[in-house]
Amino acid sequence: TKTPDRASENVTDVLDPENLKKILASDPRPLAVLDKDGIYMLIVSISSEDEKNFTVQVDMSLKGTYGYLSAVDWPFLPFYGVMCGVYVLYAIGWLLVSALQWRDLLRIQFWIGGVISLGMLEKAVYYAEYQSINYTGYSVQGAVLFAEVLSCLKRSLARLLVIIVSLGFGIVKPRLGAMLHRVIIVGGAYFIMASVEGCLRTLKPKNNPDHLQTFLGVGLALVDSGICWWIFSSLSQTTRTLRLRRNVVKLSLYRHFTNTLIFAVLASIVFMVWVTFDHRTVECLTDWKELWFDEGYWQLLFSVVLLVIMFLWRPTNNNQRYAFTPLLDAADDEFDEDFQQPANDAFEGMKMRGGKPGSLPSKDKQDNNSAEDDLKWVEETIPSSLSDTALPSLMDSDEEIMTVRFERNKME
Incomplete structure (x- = not known):
């Protein structure tokens, strides 16, 4: 010195x-x-x-060779600059592929575009704030709070996106129904708690214990745990439904999505354990220059998961194969009813042998008698071997029925 x-x-x-x-x-x-x-x-x-x-x-006035930022905060300047560029590339790529397939866009793909836009705006505000501090030496408190609220909004919207995808919205079911209110309540609660916690963390000095901030941090952890449990339980139900319907394309999509979420959860657990033992429990912190990575890691992990989601749900020429099809993706009861309808139509007018005598109106007895005579003639004239041979052609397999119904849906 x-x-x-x-x-x-x-x-x-x-x-x-x-x-x-x-x-x-x-x-x-x-x-x-x-x-x-x-x-x-x-x-x-x-x-x-x-x-x-x-x-x-x-x-x-404390100024280094690079500006007014401290040595602890300076890595955030190039980090947010790079992340802003990454989200700009995300936005440009998503906009181009969406413009090429704008006629067949799914509602999920609009949600993904909204998350990308919020992420790009958030990174731009953070970069501008750190650049202003580095150049002038003063922090604009309003800009910091605005960036923090944007970050909370993006995180809330991202969690809502994962929840509605795991519920099968727009892919397995056309609407969320009563589940929509639960999704909105969970998203709103997370946004409010995250915004208050982020503003307190920004306004108060670092390493200053605060009971309200600690309470909000624990509450956010519990809400995140509940959201994680809800996501994986919904994914289990959605994949089970797709297996029952034998929809291989959508089932493969959800399997990749589930593997991505499992990777994100495992990576989060490993990082939290490392941070706890390396930064929280030590008496003398020697690698203080790496403290920025505690926050930057979550930004990197989120961007990787978002990139995988963008790849899985990217707009393509066959975009509608992931969309909800009213005939193919109806509820189980509707599926059974529609499956039995062709058989009912084919055998309409035939006598139900299990029915009670006298259950039919008197005006239909003559028609039923003629139908019985026709059936009797068929049994006497046509050999049983011929009927056994022709019967399989009339009873289509599940795959053929699904194909026929899909073609009908396209014609409509």
Whole structure:
């Protein structure tokens, strides 16, 4: 540390704006020069010669070779710059493929576009804030709070996106029904809690214990755990439904999506264990330059998961194969009813042998008698071997029935 003789000058002369300008103009050298990044303590001692009470305003400026950002926060500047560029590429790529297939876009794909837009705006605001601090040395509190609220909104929307995808909205079922209110309540609760916790974390000094912030952090962890359980239980039900319907295309899509979420959960658990033992439980933190990674890791993990979701649900020429089809993706009861309908139509007018005598109206007895005569003639005339041979052609397999219904749906 080098301390010039000017540090012993009269304090009142140094604090005077005019004298300060003259001093900086004549000798721009700082009061102290540090040749190594680190954590330092600056002690300022001011005493009065006549021992009277006085008020002193001290303006302290700490500037490195790269700007006013501290060594702990400086890595965020290039990090958010790179992340902003990544989200710009995400947005451009998603916009191009969506424009090519704009006629067949799914509602899920609009949700993905909204998450990308919020992520791009969030990273741009954070980068602008750190760039402003590095250039001027002052932090605009309103911009920081705005960026934090944007981040909470993006995280909430992302969780809602994963929930509605796991529920099969737009792919297995046409609407969420009563489940929509639960989704909105969970998303709103998470957004409110995350916004309050983020604003408190931004406004209050770091490493300053606060009971409300701790309570909100625990609440967010519980809400995240509940959302995680809801997502995987819904995915289990959705994949089971697709297996019953033998929809191989959608089942493969959901299997890849489930594997991606499992990877994200495992990566989160491993990182939290590492942070706990490496940064939280140590008495002397030596790798303080890596503290920025505690926050940057979650941004990187989210961007990777979002990229996988974009790839799985990208707009293609066969985009509608992932969409909900009213005939193919109806509910189980509707499916059974539609499956039995062709048989009912084919055998309409035949006598039900299990029915009670006299259950039919008297005006239909003559028609039924003629139908019985026709059946009797068929049994006597057509050999049983011929009927056994022709019967399988009339009773289509499940795959053929599904194909026929899909073709009918396209014609309609």
